Amino acid sequence: MYSTRPYERPTAFDRMLTPVHRWIWSDADRRVQKLFRFGETETDGGRDILRAAEVTSDPLLRRLYLEHAIDEFRHGVLFRHRAAALLKASASGSNPGFHGSWLAPGGHGLDDLQVDGEADSDMLAFLHLSEKAAASRFTVYRDVMQHDPPTRAVFEEILHDETFHMNYTLMQLARVEPERHKRHLWRARLSRLWKAYLRLATSLAGIFGSILLTIQYFVLLPPFGWLAKRAARREHSGWTMPSPARSDSLNRQY
Numbered sequence: 001m002y003s004t005r006p007y008e009r010p011t012a013f014d015r016m017l018t019p020v021h022r023w024i025w026s027d028a029d030r031r032v033q034k035l036f037r038f039g040e041t042e043t044d045g046g047r048d049i050l051r052a053a054e055v056t057s058d059p060l061l062r063r064l065y066l067e068h069a070i071d072e073f074r075h076g077v078l079f080r081h082r083a084a085a086l087l088k089a090s091a092s093g094s095n096p097g098f099h100g101s102w103l104a105p106g107g108h109g110l111d112d113l114q115v116d117g118e119a120d121s122d123m124l125a126f127l128h129l130s131e132k133a134a135a136s137r138f139t140v141y142r143d144v145m146q147h148d149p150p151t152r153a154v155f156e157e158i159l160h161d162e163t164f165h166m167n168y169t170l171m172q173l174a175r176v177e178p179e180r181h182k183r184h185l186w187r188a189r190l191s192r193l194w195k196a197y198l199r200l201a202t203s204l205a206g207i208f209g210s211i212l213l214t215i216q217y218f219v220l221l222p223p224f225g226w227l228a229k230r231a232a233r234r235e236h237s238g239w240t241m242p243s244p245a246r247s248d249s250l251n252r253q254y
């Protein structure tokens, strides 16, 4: 599915992170892991949009959602095929520990999508922002991929579709809610911001938790270790005779 409109420019935030993205994508093994994960995200997103096609009562939206879902499934296949080709070419089997998932996430954020019970307008506003985010990130990923032309071509091809998705969702939102489409967009923006904050807070809580546990390990445990060693030194080694008072219990049942 192709758009005649120009590509979305990446956001200032995504452009600012270009050197980080370049570093993340420079490692071949990390690229394989990320492409496989992107493939999963796209396929999951396609499944949710297929569900949206089932529940909407608007015939035009149903047709567009179906085409959209087919695109997302195709993106999943493209990412997985490229990842498999890279894996075959490298065959090193190494697995770098850091994948930079929160710095270079899969495009959409469609994992936050709640299909059932959503009004068409809310769904379209959410989809528009998700596709816009995808178009912005995929533009940066494509641009930092000069060293890997086939992967760059995959991003280029998918970017075409994401731009179309971004545009049709906005046009349809303006159609179903001509008066209040901007309000729906702002509400969806705030919802995405809140979810991003929750994700960041959860990651930070995990980092702080690890730091605190490490500090506790090195600060609180050594005194207990020292006390245990001192108590062990005071113990007599081998068998010792108990005092008569303490051995009294041997003469009684309790």
Ligand SMILES: [Fe+2]
Residues within 6 Å of the ligand: 042, 071, 072, 075, 158, 162
């Ligand atoms: Fe996609």
Ligand SMILES: [Fe+2]
Residues within 6 Å of the ligand: 072, 131, 134, 161, 162, 165
């Ligand atoms: Fe998309």
